Amino acid sequence: MKKIRWKQKHLLGLKDLTANEIVTILDTAKSFVEISERAIKKVPTLRGKTVCNFFFEPSTRTRASFEIAEKRLSADSLNFAGSSSSLVKGESIKDAARNIEALKVDMIVIRHSSSGVPHQLSHYVNAGIINAGDGINEHPTQALLDMFTLREKKGDLKGLKVSFIGDILHSRVARSNIWGLTKLGADITICGPRTLIPRDVDKLGVRVTNNLMEAIEGADALNLLRIQFERQSEIFFPSIREYRQTFQVNKDVLKKAKKDVIIMHPGPINRDVELANDVADGKHSVILDQVTNGIAVRMAVLYLLSGTKQQLSLEESE
Amino acid sequence: MKKIRWKQKHLLGLKDLTANEIVTILDTAKSFVEISERAIKKVPTLRGKTVCNFFFEPSTRTRASFEIAEKRLSADSLNFAGSSSSLVKGESIKDAARNIEALKVDMIVIRHSSSGVPHQLSHYVNAGIINAGDGINEHPTQALLDMFTLREKKGDLKGLKVSFIGDILHSRVARSNIWGLTKLGADITICGPRTLIPRDVDKLGVRVTNNLMEAIEGADALNLLRIQFERQSEIFFPSIREYRQTFQVNKDVLKKAKKDVIIMHPGPINRDVELANDVADGKHSVILDQVTNGIAVRMAVLYLLSGTKQQLSLEESE
Amino acid sequence: MKKIRWKQKHLLGLKDLTANEIVTILDTAKSFVEISERAIKKVPTLRGKTVCNFFFEPSTRTRASFEIAEKRLSADSLNFAGSSSSLVKGESIKDAARNIEALKVDMIVIRHSSSGVPHQLSHYVNAGIINAGDGINEHPTQALLDMFTLREKKGDLKGLKVSFIGDILHSRVARSNIWGLTKLGADITICGPRTLIPRDVDKLGVRVTNNLMEAIEGADALNLLRIQFERQSEIFFPSIREYRQTFQVNKDVLKKAKKDVIIMHPGPINRDVELANDVADGKHSVILDQVTNGIAVRMAVLYLLSGTKQQLSLEESE
Numbered sequence: 001m002k003k004i005r006w007k008q009k010h011l012l013g014l015k016d017l018t019a020n021e022i023v024t025i026l027d028t029a030k031s032f033v034e035i036s037e038r039a040i041k042k043v044p045t046l047r048g049k050t051v052c053n054f055f056f057e058p059s060t061r062t063r064a065s066f067e068i069a070e071k072r073l074s075a076d077s078l079n080f081a082g083s084s085s086s087l088v089k090g091e092s093i094k095d096a097a098r099n100i101e102a103l104k105v106d107m108i109v110i111r112h113s114s115s116g117v118p119h120q121l122s123h124y125v126n127a128g129i130i131n132a133g134d135g136i137n138e139h140p141t142q143a144l145l146d147m148f149t150l151r152e153k154k155g156d157l158k159g160l161k162v163s164f165i166g167d168i169l170h171s172r173v174a175r176s177n178i179w180g181l182t183k184l185g186a187d188i189t190i191c192g193p194r195t196l197i198p199r200d201v202d203k204l205g206v207r208v209t210n211n212l213m214e215a216i217e218g219a220d221a222l223n224l225l226r227i228q229f230e231r232q233s234e235i236f237f238p239s240i241r242e243y244r245q246t247f248q249v250n251k252d253v254l255k256k257a258k259k260d261v262i263i264m265h266p267g268p269i270n271r272d273v274e275l276a277n278d279v280a281d282g283k284h285s286v287i288l289d290q291v292t293n294g295i296a297v298r299m300a301v302l303y304l305l306s307g308t309k310q311q312l313s314l315e316e317s318e
Numbered sequence: 319m320k321k322i323r324w325k326q327k328h329l330l331g332l333k334d335l336t337a338n339e340i341v342t343i344l345d346t347a348k349s350f351v352e353i354s355e356r357a358i359k360k361v362p363t364l365r366g367k368t369v370c371n372f373f374f375e376p377s378t379r380t381r382a383s384f385e386i387a388e389k390r391l392s393a394d395s396l397n398f399a400g401s402s403s404s405l406v407k408g409e410s411i412k413d414a415a416r417n418i419e420a421l422k423v424d425m426i427v428i429r430h431s432s433s434g435v436p437h438q439l440s441h442y443v444n445a446g447i448i449n450a451g452d453g454i455n456e457h458p459t460q461a462l463l464d465m466f467t468l469r470e471k472k473g474d475l476k477g478l479k480v481s482f483i484g485d486i487l488h489s490r491v492a493r494s495n496i497w498g499l500t501k502l503g504a505d506i507t508i509c510g511p512r513t514l515i516p517r518d519v520d521k522l523g524v525r526v527t528n529n530l531m532e533a534i535e536g537a538d539a540l541n542l543l544r545i546q547f548e549r550q551s552e553i554f555f556p557s558i559r560e561y562r563q564t565f566q567v568n569k570d571v572l573k574k575a576k577k578d579v580i581i582m583h584p585g586p587i588n589r590d591v592e593l594a595n596d597v598a599d600g601k602h603s604v605i606l607d608q609v610t611n612g613i614a615v616r617m618a619v620l621y622l623l624s625g626t627k628q629q630l631s632l633e634e635s636e
Numbered sequence: 637m638k639k640i641r642w643k644q645k646h647l648l649g650l651k652d653l654t655a656n657e658i659v660t661i662l663d664t665a666k667s668f669v670e671i672s673e674r675a676i677k678k679v680p681t682l683r684g685k686t687v688c689n690f691f692f693e694p695s696t697r698t699r700a701s702f703e704i705a706e707k708r709l710s711a712d713s714l715n716f717a718g719s720s721s722s723l724v725k726g727e728s729i730k731d732a733a734r735n736i737e738a739l740k741v742d743m744i745v746i747r748h749s750s751s752g753v754p755h756q757l758s759h760y761v762n763a764g765i766i767n768a769g770d771g772i773n774e775h776p777t778q779a780l781l782d783m784f785t786l787r788e789k790k791g792d793l794k795g796l797k798v799s800f801i802g803d804i805l806h807s808r809v810a811r812s813n814i815w816g817l818t819k820l821g822a823d824i825t826i827c828g829p830r831t832l833i834p835r836d837v838d839k840l841g842v843r844v845t846n847n848l849m850e851a852i853e854g855a856d857a858l859n860l861l862r863i864q865f866e867r868q869s870e871i872f873f874p875s876i877r878e879y880r881q882t883f884q885v886n887k888d889v890l891k892k893a894k895k896d897v898i899i900m901h902p903g904p905i906n907r908d909v910e911l912a913n914d915v916a917d918g919k920h921s922v923i924l925d926q927v928t929n930g931i932a933v934r935m936a937v938l939y940l941l942s943g944t945k946q947q948l949s950l951e952e953s954e
Binding site for chain 3: 047048049050052076078080092095096098099100101102103104105
């Protein structure tokens with residue numbers, strides 16, 4: 001196995017990583033895939049390391065994915081959720097972070113409804129911070145698993161045409177993907193209602209359209225974003241029915257797509273809203289591959305950030 | 319140790335098992351009992367297996383029992399509870415199940431307030447599903463631990479006289495016991511207010527009575543069911559006071575019972591409602607034995623469903 | 637390593653321990669400190685032991701500290717929180733305790749809003765009970781980590797001058813410290829608004845004052861207590877502003893303190909209320925040392941109560 005060079009202490013967002021660093025994560029993840037295929041899905045790599053999972057927004061799939069990744073690496077996991085923690089009640093983030101550090105925790109996985117909380121934490125602690133989604137800012141491990149899946153299905157990301165369709169404005173998944181994919185040379189199109197496109201997004205080097213067919217024609221991959229009803233206090237589009245008519249990806253619109261286009265979705269899907277039921281489960285869909293790949297990608301991130309001196313050992317734990 | 323043949327992938331209910339399969343679980347459980355008596359209560363049998371515990375109804379004792387069983391077998395446990403999960407919020411059961419499967423989870427323990435949810439899950443996933451209580455349908459591991467306890471205390475179940483007293487209508491515990499015990503040849507009586515007896519229950523081959531003394535006289539075991547105040551939106555009986563006068567098991571009514579009758583209860587007890595305080599703690603009571611036996615029974619179920627190829631090893635984990 | 641004699645089965649409060657027993661815990665904790673400094677922070681001491689953490693009051697730091705201590709000793713942890721447990725719903729403490737015992741749990745860590753619950757539990761079970769804070773009664777592991785920190789910073793506790801400042805009335809931390817420190821011969825002063833001083837506290841052998849300067853002059857350590865807004869249904873002091881002017885520890889009042897005074901706080905801090913921001917983070921503060929020491933102290937308590945026959949092994953887990 002070639003020697004891995006890794007210097008980052010935190011994973012706050014793909015904005016902060018170089019193309020080489022992103023490739024290192026994806027390559028490392030590749031070597032972790034088969035552990036979850038074994039009868040005994042566990043290696044001793046992070047034994048005796050402590051990882052805190054702080055989820056201040058509800059999460060089933062991302063939390064499960066991180067916790068499974070930690071356990072398959074033999075780390076000790078601690079879980080804190082919701083408003084039960086003093087981090088939200090009265091204690092400042094600074095105090096919370098320093099307290100966690102004083103407990104000699106090695107890594108902190110954090111999801112928070114406010115953009116920037118993981119960055120703030122990283123100023124105060126020695127422990128490695130992994131952003132599991134902060135407000136509408138970034139969700140780097142989701143973008144990494146998207147990129148990993150793209151690479152598995154399509155090979156080199158350079159020149160690959162990827163379209164993001166839906167609510168771009170509130171999507172930390174889209175933002176992280178845009179940072180990561182542009183660094184690796186992909187061609188990105190974003191598509192959605194005018195009210196759900198961020199104002200200056202064209203400065204990030206992506207093509208913007210409000211016409212679904214322009215996003216579909218010629219694309220190698222469509223990444224459907226969830227219409228996040230729960231975040232939308234304002235009215236961003238007239239009705240679900242109108243959204244469906246204009247932006248839903250279904251069999252009809254896919255007639256104009258490349259034969260081998262792949263359909264991605266970070267989940268959970270609003271079936272028959274942004275994505276037709278039969279397409280979600282159809283031959284183009286790689287949505288469940290994304291979920292599976294998330295484990296390997298998160299194992300890779302935990303391994304790299306742990307800075308563990310021991311050689312990467314994928315031997316079965318003794 | 320004799321070779322175990324086991325072909326079921328899921329444990330959805332005792333309705334679906336043969337008498338032989340039930341006996342296999344009880345025999346296997348027998349061999350797990352002494353692990354919880356050791357100084358080091360742990361064997362490596364399920365190391366590297368991932369088990370998800372999904373509890374969509376509040377549960378302390380059943381969840382604790384499963385989680386302890388998993389840990390004593392060295393499995394990795396993941397816990398999801400209550401309404402915090404997207405399974406209840408917006409995501410369909412099908413999507414949830416497929417996502418869990420994509421995480422390469424080996425077994426899913428599920429409790430849900432709707433009857434049939436574990437069956438539905440089992441149609442969509444490869445992981446083994448264990449029903450930890452679904453609506454008013456079944457609670458198979460509770461019935462298995464009841465049967466295990468009966469066998470420990472009374473020997474062969476064939477011809478054993480077992481009476482269930484209380485709210486039969488809403489009791490998944492009673493339903494699972496009826497399926498299991500009739501298959502093993504026990505004689506079952508059910509007894510309760512007319513409004514709390516299911517309509518067609520006599521078709522299941524049980525005797526029905528509304529007279530407590532008929533249920534007590536000659537019985538080898540009384541299994542008291544909890545009056546589940548929280549489930550009863552309609553008024554099924556005039557008052558707790560009247561229920562107590564007519565159906566409470568106490569010292570007085572036990573004068574008509576066999577000298578060696580045993581008293582069972584799935585817990586939590588409403589003390590001095592369905593069961594008199596002194597009887598709950600008295601010499602006939604095997605209620606805490608039931609709790610202890612629950613661990614061994616659940617270890618057996620997890621072990622059998624895991625389909626682990628390795629020989630059953632009850633050696634201390636190295 | 638000298639042989640440890642330990643006979644207590646529970647840790648309910650420092651009121652119940654002898655001076656020798658307290659010293660034994662502190663000495664044992666000393667030997668556990670370096671485990672959390674290792675790359676692999678884990679020893680096999682409590683492998684195969686089951687520890688239940690029952691937190692019926694919200695807690696982040698104490699729960700995290702206990703759970704980390706358990707995992708670093710390789711115990712299996714079970715967590716139950718909040719009102720989701722039947723312990724609070726309908727089930728009596730006695731039944732809950734007996735059920736836990738029937739699960740063959742070795743130790744129970746419990747926090748409860750009612751004073752005396754840990755004592756009650758201890759009457760019914762064989763498992764070791766560790767009080768993690770009960771009402772306004774005791775919080776013994778917090779006091780032990782305070783005493784450990786004092787000893788690390790100041791040496792022998794005999795004759796040491798320690799002042800507790802703030803809400804003494806509602807502070808289980810103060811109560812446990814008073815029991816422990818007086819047994820080891822420290823000189824204690826308590827200081828706060830008249831309404832927040834318990835009536836008969838002078839009978840415990842402590843000096844009482846309402847004058848902050850009297851508490852500060854000559855003190856070796858100041859232990860600041862949190863103003864617990866959430867507990868105060870009555871109005872105990874006119875306003876936060878007035879409290880701050882009269883009792884806040886800040887740079888100004890510290891001019892009258894000993895040069896090497898240390899500042900302690902059980903956390904979470906109300907910054908700029910009971911303690912000025914710059915002092916909380918300043919050179920006198922040992923607040924984060926307290927947090928770190930909490931792990932070693934809790935490991936020591938778990939180890940001693942486990943009554944594990946095996947010699948204290950601090951070897952890395954194999």
